[in-house]
Amino acid sequence: MLEARGLGCARGGRALFENLSFAVKAGQLWLVRGANGSGKTSLLRILAGLLPAEEGELVWSGEREPPLWVGHRVAVSADLTARENLEFMAALEGDDAGAAVAALEAVGLGGFSETRAGRLSEGQVRRIALARLAFSARPLWLLDEPLTSLDETSTRWFEAQLLRQLERGGAVVMATHRELSDSLQGWTLRLGA
Amino acid sequence: MMGRIFAAVFRREVRLAWRRRGQLLQPLMFYALVMLLFPLGAGADLALLGQAAPSLLWVAALLAVLLAQGPLFSADLEEGGIELWVTSGVSLSWLALAKLIAHAMIVSLPLILVSPILAGWLGVSGEALGVLAISMALGMPVLCWVGALGAALTLGLPRGGILLALIVLPLYIPVLMFGAGAVHAAMEGRPAGGALVLLAGLLCLGASLAPLATAAALRISQE
Numbered sequence: 101m102l103e104a105r106g107l108g109c110a111r112g113g114r115a116l117f118e119n120l121s122f123a124v125k126a127g128q129l130w131l132v133r134g135a136n137g138s139g140k141t142s143l144l145r146i147l148a149g150l151l152p153a154e155e156g157e158l159v160w161s162g163e164r165e166p167p168l169w170v171g172h173r174v175a176v177s178a179d180l181t182a183r184e185n186l187e188f189m190a191a192l193e194g195d196d197a198g199a200a201v202a203a204l205e206a207v208g209l210g211g212f213s214e215t216r217a218g219r220l221s222e223g224q225v226r227r228i229a230l231a232r233l234a235f236s237a238r239p240l241w242l243l244d245e246p247l248t249s250l251d252e253t254s255t256r257w258f259e260a261q262l263l264r265q266l267e268r269g270g271a272v273v274m275a276t277h278r279e280l281s282d283s284l285q286g287w288t289l290r291l292g293a
Numbered sequence: 294m295m296g297r298i299f300a301a302v303f304r305r306e307v308r309l310a311w312r313r314r315g316q317l318l319q320p321l322m323f324y325a326l327v328m329l330l331f332p333l334g335a336g337a338d339l340a341l342l343g344q345a346a347p348s349l350l351w352v353a354a355l356l357a358v359l360l361a362q363g364p365l366f367s368a369d370l371e372e373g374g375i376e377l378w379v380t381s382g383v384s385l386s387w388l389a390l391a392k393l394i395a396h397a398m399i400v401s402l403p404l405i406l407v408s409p410i411l412a413g414w415l416g417v418s419g420e421a422l423g424v425l426a427i428s429m430a431l432g433m434p435v436l437c438w439v440g441a442l443g444a445a446l447t448l449g450l451p452r453g454g455i456l457l458a459l460i461v462l463p464l465y466i467p468v469l470m471f472g473a474g475a476v477h478a479a480m481e482g483r484p485a486g487g488a489l490v491l492l493a494g495l496l497c498l499g500a501s502l503a504p505l506a507t508a509a510a511l512r513i514s515q516e
Binding site for chain 2: 167168173174178180187242
């Protein structure tokens, strides 16, 4: 699906990683691990096309399809309700509003769909953003610390979505410090080692 | 599909503007206050007021528009909305076009609507009021779009507001000259059409170039 050849990245005059090569294939889960500041976010931003690759190149097999990106900043507007936020995200992907409402139910936010995101907790806001996983048909998911401030129920729901994505031939690259359940076997990319 | 995305961005902007309507009130208040205070300071010389009215209305409206630019993309940057746009696979210029059209409407409409009232207060009347409204309807969107480009270019910079004004104000000058010129001409009974046509030209130029330039600036802001 996506091959990285000799990727390198320097931020603020300091080399974060060099000569990083790996190939993400359909059905694969890649976990990016490393200490704080080791370049996990930068790597994911390069894969998402938000940062240009200073060294090396990204080669897409087949057509380059836009990834699903959930970063640290989850693109949920505090002044819109949970439903309005998710409907907008669905519209950008070409999905209709019904998908958004169903997804909110799935992440357990059905009762908060008309509440402004600014009044929700951090974990609930993250769940709004992750609810996209329920309807997204994008082949590659790029997730930066998606488990931050998620409770156990939501973590299990999240892992189920990952499994579903992998089983239908999608791929996931995610940065995380947490351990995933044993049913999810992935490749590990350790930065700063 | 593209039309639906355009509508979704437009609806989101209008909704956000309504929820944050306090932010919109600030430029409007500024505009109204300048117009109400100036005659009090200038004294009862009606001839002088009439002479100064077109430029005064336009300068105050221009600065009011500038006030509305600073926060345009800041929430989107902080909350990650721009990342969502850039990674969405939808043409960034298309998204920017929808946002810019909504932005121009939201900022310009209230200012255009109060202008005839404030102009009446300064002694502008008759045909000149109509020319003022038309010149503002043509010129204000240009001011909004140039300002939005400036806001996108200075996004995330500390004290970006000063830089924004420095980038934007030179580009505002033609709009100010043609806008105030049209109203002047109408007040003196000269034809105002030429200046209005030039404003319409600037509007077309802005509508075609601003989305492309803003999209490029937003992309750079992520690096």
